[in-house]
Amino acid sequence: MNDSAGQDKRRFDFGDIVRIDGYEDEWYRVEGYTELNYYSLEGMYQESYYDLARIPDGLYLDGYDDNMTLICTAEEAWEALEKRKEKNRKKTLNIKSKKSSQEQIDDLLDEHNDFMELYRITRDKEYVELAKLAFEFIKELQQNPKLRTYKN
Template identity: 25%
Template structure:
């Protein structure tokens, strides 16, 4: 399906007067029901001023500005009487009507430090275990090479050594 709009274009939407939206994405919909098949395009939009998300049909959109000129258009756009978002939104003030106390923030920080420290220790243990495994593998291939003199064992030992040096440098 071909559409008139492309990513980054600024459009207006029927029912959302005096608001402008960016085209973020679209999807081609093919709907089959007992009466037949209908195909249409559905757009995902973001309000260019307040960031509200919206889905709309192509028939509800009208082009305001192409993507190439969008930045210049928005620089000169008058937002004085721009409508408030109509969708379900939340504000931090609704979630935290009062700021957390200094003590609770400090306790949270200490807890996070402890978690980070434990994670770092665990990661270091995992890396040490992996390096130990690579060293064992290298030693095994070198013993086989020294015992049988087969060049394939030497090649595999060199590959493990390369991997080991890569792991050690990370």
């Protein structure tokens, strides 16, 4: 089978960023795809699925055309990730919540891990700075558990 024939049938390409039904808050990068052909006396049936890596931690997931939505193409991915980084930065810098100190610490640890994974993927050192900032907030919370708002 000619590779270009399969490429015409795919809705998503390598490096595209997509969203999966049921996981609307998470972004995934298309890492690869698989095309299977089934042959029988009645004819041929083709099935395709995509290999996806969750951003920022790389968790693997299979996706199918009917449950994936394109967020941006590979060419637009850098800009989209930068915008998401800025949104996450604002969220980290201004946490207002009625959560307990332990819940806030758990959230900040999640943020730290997300930033470090984004650094691993992009090598953008600003993610390391944001991860450090999350740890600074954790230290403040441990020293003053009643503290609820953090600002830069």
